Amino acid sequence: MWIQALRVIxxxxxxxWQRLDIISRWxxxxxAAVLIMTFTSAGIAGLLAAHAGKFDLLRWFLLTIGLIFAHxxxxxxxxxxxxxxxxxxxxYFRTQYGPQPLEQGLMTKREHLTYAAVTGLIALAAGAYLVAVNGPLALGLLLIGAFFVLxxxxxxxxxxxxELAVLLVWGPLMIGGGYYVITGQWDWNVALAGLVxxxxxTTVIFGKHIDKRAEDAAKGIRTLPVILGETASRYVVLAMMALEYLGVIALVxxxxxxxxxxxVLGAxxxxxxxxxxxxxPRPSEPPREExxxxxxxxxxxAASFYQSRAYGLFFMLGLILQLIVR
Structure with missing residues (x-):
């Protein structure tokens, strides 16, 4: 179940559920399947720090733990x-694609909040050490991260x-800020690479919000796809996917x-x-294809996730090859 939960929801x-161990439930x-995107951000920050000759294993490890547990x-x-x-x-849409432990009665409110509190404290403990060794800017980054979490x-x-929050968090904050807490230096090129x-x-969260646009609109949740409509939102995602590759070419x-x-073009x-x-347009019924x-x-x-995961892995492969070539 651990492996399955890391691959899919x-x-x-x-x-x-009642037969599962506590790790599987967590x-x-x-x-946890979507936490791979956060691990990739931490990995990119570490590889860029290594490329600058300033990699610190302990700081990178605590950064990775902090980001994953914050997510x-x-x-x-x-x-x-x-x-x-x-x-x-x-x-509602959320309960159709995977367990919503509270809504489906798998956990009590107290149990759920206990999970959240312990998980958050682990993230905070990792962040506190990084603040202690890096100073005020690291504290500012931690507080910004906490704002988005809450x-x-x-x-x-x-x-x-x-959607804008996801773009800022997974890019300049996780990668730019992660590079800073590892190396002790801020680099705008790293922040730009993180944005790419x-x-x-961001295409993943956009795709999710397009999928549940009708449900969100009915409940007064005005995500960008609700505001823009499905057609415009689909073209925004297509533009972002193109910019993923064009951004790498520009940085080269x-x-x-x-x-x-x-x-990365292999992706x-x-x-x-x-x-x-x-x-x-989104079909009204489940498609026939698997x-x-x-x-x-x-x-x-789902389409965004598989594409984004492949892109992130090729992105990291490119950074590893940079280190080998250098």
């Missing part, structure tokens, strides 16, 4: 907030700022990245099916 019954509750805390608080506001009631679900997601990578996770031409970073193989999905049928009601988000 598994659908399980109450009986199956992985499922935090939607997990956000997911737990997201479910708690939506449950408390009644958003996830009546077979307020992404409400009110940011409700007023069309959730963050387009991938600027001289910040070595030409070996063009290995274009996974881009093609995503483009096919986004060029058409894996889209099995993932339903996840449709656009």
């Amino acid at each position: 598994p659908r399980i019954s109450r009986e199956e 992985l499922i509750s935090t939607r 997990a805390t956000n997911n737990l608080l997201n479910d708690y907030t939506d449950y408390a506001r009644g958003v996830d009631a009546n077979n 307020f992404y679900t409400y009110p940011l997601k409700y007023v069309g700022l959730g 990578y963050a387009l991938g996770p 031409l600027m001289g910040y990245f070595s030409p070996v970073m063009l290995v 274009l193989y996974w881009l093609r099916p995503a483009l096919t999905v986004y060029r058409r 894996p889209a049928r099995s993932a339903w009601p996840l449709y656009f988000v």
